[in-house]
Amino acid sequence: MTIRHARRTDHTGIAEINTLAFGKPDEAALIQRLRDDGDVMFELVAEVDGVLEGHILFSRLWADNGRFYAALAPMAVRPALQTRGIGSALVRSSLDNAREFGAHGVLVLGHTGYYPKFGFLAETAANVRSPYSGSPAFMALEIDPGAFAEPVMVAYPNAFAG
Numbered sequence: 001m002t003i004r005h006a007r008r009t010d011h012t013g014i015a016e017i018n019t020l021a022f023g024k025p026d027e028a029a030l031i032q033r034l035r036d037d038g039d040v041m042f043e044l045v046a047e048v049d050g051v052l053e054g055h056i057l058f059s060r061l062w063a064d065n066g067r068f069y070a071a072l073a074p075m076a077v078r079p080a081l082q083t084r085g086i087g088s089a090l091v092r093s094s095l096d097n098a099r100e101f102g103a104h105g106v107l108v109l110g111h112t113g114y115y116p117k118f119g120f121l122a123e124t125a126a127n128v129r130s131p132y133s134g135s136p137a138f139m140a141l142e143i144d145p146g147a148f149a150e151p152v153m154v155a156y157p158n159a160f161a162g
């Protein structure tokens with residue numbers, strides 16, 4: 001398996017994987033809107049034997065403390081290849097990338113049975129004010145220690161409002 005940054009020529013394959021994995025086209029549309037609005041921090045893809053099988057996207061958040069935070073959303077693995085570690089490899093690589101991009105911390109709204117194994121916790125997001133605050137599915141991971149120690153308000157890219 002190879003994990004690399006997505007290219008423009010991957011966009012059709014990324015839309016296909018997201019539509020298959022989520023069973024609807026909404027996430028593919030969200031991804032395109034994030035790109036169009038210039039809100040994407042980076043996108044990674046996983047290739048197995050040269051075929052695109054997984055995707056993860058990080059976007060920029062606005063924060064009232066002037067720090068640089070990222071949102072993980074969405075991520076998807078082609079259904080036929082799920083539970084083989086592709087998703088975990090994508091999350092781990094993306095966290096390394098987020099650190100290189102200078103992100104202070106990362107937020108995710110996602111499966112409570114999946115993200116904690118990478119270090120995302122709802123408790124860590126307790127100081128974060130956002131449209132998703134209070135949900136157990138709203139989890140945070142500090143890249144820089146103390147990234148979420150103080151109260152912080154974040155705003156998501158407009159694409160998420162849809």
Ligand SMILES: CC(C)(COP(=O)(O)OP(=O)(O)OC[C@H]1O[C@@H](n2cnc3c(N)ncnc32)[C@H](O)[C@@H]1OP(=O)(O)O)[C@@H](O)C(=O)NCCC(=O)NCCS
Pocket residue numbers: 021022074075076077078081082083084085086087088089109110111112113114
């Ligand atoms: C979530 C997803 C990206 C994981 O990809 P993956 O390649 O299957 O992940 P991995 O192989 O690294 O990890 C598989 C493990 O995660 C678990 N898992 C997968 N989806 C899960 C979910 N929704 N809730 C809890 N655990 C989940 C699997 O049961 C498996 O557990 P195990 O390691 O104990 O066997 C993939 O299932 C997917 O595309 N789902 C549909 C889209 C989606 O829900 N995206 C995430 C939105 S927050």
